Amino acid sequence: MSVMIVERKVLEKNDQIASELRKKFQTKGIFVINLLSSPGSGKTSLIERTAEQLKDKINISVIVGDVQTDNDAKRIGSLNIPVVQIITNGACHLDAQLIKDAFDKIEQEKIDLLIIENVGNLVCPAGYDLGEDKKVVLLSTTEGDDKPLKYPAMFRNSSVLIINKTDLIPYVDASVKEIENNATSINSSIKIFKVSCKTSEGIEDWCNWLLIQIKK
């Protein structure tokens, strides 16, 4: 019996590509967010509202991942911003190589803000660095207020929490206060925005924060 000491990270290849991407994004002055949530929380709607609000002020591009269909790319593309659809054919998360390949297709565009819409899933995408500046997790009020406790890694790894569908609060049992308490118990420094992509309430605050990050 012999033992070889290896001490290598299992995701070393992903981390290496992600750090190359991060350097590239920084050199080009692109602020990148990795947008994460369950399916149906409103990631694509948030991108639509954000683009409507900001597209006359800054250049936005989107990379969107889904297990199947290019429905989201069609929705976002109708706003006349560059969009690349990644279809993962079953894979539950995006990895850095997929982002590298997708970014090649829009690299010649002028980009201030790149939004990566990850596959709808609160588990697997948490572990994959995509070279982003910030992980932003979106949680809608219809999902229940205990989700930060059930998926701690996702809320721990994210810098920003956006609580969506605040217009539905009168009809659901979840409380925004309870979502905030649970999220800050996992991650005391998480920045929280409350929005409704239906009525656009709160979108301006979120967009103002984005503009500040982009100018940094």
Place this chain on the structure above:
Amino acid sequence: MHELSIAQNIIQIVNSSVEQDKLALVDKINLKIGLLSNVLKESLLFSYKSITENTALENSSLNIEILPIKIECNNCSESSTTNDFIFNCPICKSNSISVVGGDELIISSIQLKTKAAEK
């Protein structure tokens, strides 16, 4: 679901660490996995077994050590560990803490059987 792609990454690293003619001697692959890495042990063991079938690595298996979440308190400066996903300092109860460990996903070592002929 992503345990299958993690198993594939493990195999790639073993392939690049062990000489090709010694792959069949690989016995145990020792892994350290932090609780925050979102990897399900049973699912990873199953994925690894499934995709090494009928390959040089078919007699090898994963030996997984689960590591706790490590916390350093920004208030009282004490270090502690938790297995409960509670992000408070157990000593002073402050929630101003830094997570300093628990997201590991590392191949620490590979154990090889010694071939009788090579002794």
